Amino acid sequence: MDEAALIADARRGDVEAFNQLVLAHQSKAFNLAYRITGDSDSAADATQEAFLSAYRSLSSYRGGSFRAWLLRIVTNACYDELRRRKRRPAESLEEMEEASPTGDGVATEDVFFAANEGPEASAERAEVTRAIERCLLSLPSEFRIVVILADILALDYSEVASAMGSPVGTVRSRLARARARLRQCLEASRELSGWEMRLAEERSS
């Protein structure tokens, strides 16, 4: 059954139809929440709250990308959740590192590290992942969200704009500035920890 039909059924009160939409979108919704809050429990609560809220306000969905509409509700739910817990996203970084579902072995593609790496390289890779997550969480919220939506969830510009309630031009400039800030933060991390970006070496060779 296609998405439009499921939405129509859900609007008529069919919870099962809505649940099919939930299953289709819950991964992206949870990932957005996790990257905004930096904490698995808060992200799960916010995601659940967002789906409940989405079901109850289906009448306000006016067409367009259902996923973008949903992710906007998730974003708002995340901020409600953070307010409830009276914590700033950056403050939950330690918890995020401890509880990270990615553990200590996150694939950050071959840009930084070769496929066949030793224990040293593996540790370095984990450090890079932590640095990226830390830098992401250190961004102001409007920059963080645009990076999450565009680069992590791979939404196109128009969907990002829809999910953020901003014009495409704003998305474009925010994304560029956010990437520049991330670069600056990662360079600072590299100086502190001493690790090198593999690509930089490749480029110079």
Add this chain to the structure above:
Amino acid sequence: MSRLDRLPPRDLERLSAYLDGDLDPREAARLHARLESEPELRLSLDDMRQVVTAVRGLEEVRAPRNFTLRAADAVRRREPGFAYLRFATVLATALFVLTTAVRTLSVVPLQFGAAAPVAESATTAALEMFADIAGAALPTSEAPLEAEAPPPAAAAIPVPAGTAAPAPTLGGVVVPSPAPSATGCPSCVPSLAYRQEAGEDQAGKTTETDEEEIARAAQIPGGPTGALAVAQWVLAVVVVVLAVLTVRARRRR
């Protein structure tokens, strides 16, 4: 400062959009040409590409559970809505403020309307004297502002908080409790006789001082003023209760 921070904002946006394939063909061709001839721009593009690749390389996290709804959860709970509570709180607060204002201002109109010309003249005299007293209470102050006027004695005024508006205007005079029940006749029209008796009761210290006259003018018990006092107290309680309920409802949302 990184290389990207030194880039003009327009170029930063162009590089970012270029990496996302979001430049139109003409703009992309122009950027290609520049990248050929500007090594610094090329390095900036590489810098940004690294960042984008790094962030995109973050592994997708697995949701700890399904977020499907149960039919029972999906039904909206029938609890007092936050919006209604908030409206009720605002309304009750407005009524409280209105009651306070009316009660504060009613000292003058009540006497005009109900207490005969004697009361009228007494009020007028009291108001005139207040000006003198306020001036006298602060001899060093050229402009005795109301906020500065109440000396420590003002704290002894036994008037409920939030209803004390008339008292501080008395320039810090110690005012006895209004105590409507003391008259034994809550609906009595305030009379000069009462005020004279009250004045004699107070006469231990001085007789018919300016302060006492003003104090009496401000505390006419019973009648509409007494009813207003009760309403004021009830509204104060209602406002507090509604505010608490509203805050709790807000947290539940």
